[in-house]
Amino acid sequence: MHLDFNPNSPPENNIEFKDFLNVDMRIGEVIEIQDFPEARKPSYKLLIDFGIGVGIKKSSAQITVHYSKEDLMGKKVLAVVNFPSRQIGKFMSEVLVMGFSDVDNEIVLFDLDKAVPNGARLH
Template sequence: MHIDFSSESGSAAEISFNQFLDVDMRIGEVIEALDFPEAKNPSYKLKIDFGKGVGVKKSSAQITVHYSKESLIGKKVLAVVNFPPRQIGKFMSEVLVMGFSDTNNNIVLFNLDKEVPNGARLH
């Protein structure tokens, strides 16, 4: 299945507000970023601290174009934390880091304009 995430694809199908509430998106802080040479596309293996309740989770993220491993340490990221884990090669990704595609389809993370605690939920 191919999903077109480009800005030209138009908006997605309408969902209910309750469906939106089912998607648990939270802020976490990257505490480790490692190369992931086995990945099909250039990626990092991340450990992200979502604070009390969710804890530390792992993710594979295709964000190597705009971010070095060093620049990711301490960075706050938004992730979906209630998808089932997904096997990516020999790595089990537990959360989906969210970002936007630039004009070359490389992922750009967003920046918060105020500090929020790890584990804060998007609403």
């Protein structure tokens, strides 16, 4: 899932810092990838290990343009882990994998420049 917006426009509304703290974004490692042919837009089904405390979660991600299944195996991804689960077709997505829109509105994943453990929280 991604939202259409103009990256050159300023934010339309501000949030309180406490609202940001309520969004639990963590690093997890992709441990399994499956094609998701039933999805409306090309997607993968991901199984992601967020370590002790969060555990292993499922997600659907529209990232097939820039990433093959081989690219994703073992990749660290950033995800929101405290949104309610969302039914996508017959699949229940438990976390929202985060990415950025490129110039063609395709998703590019966040990439780390240093190692962090599974489950590390974004501050």
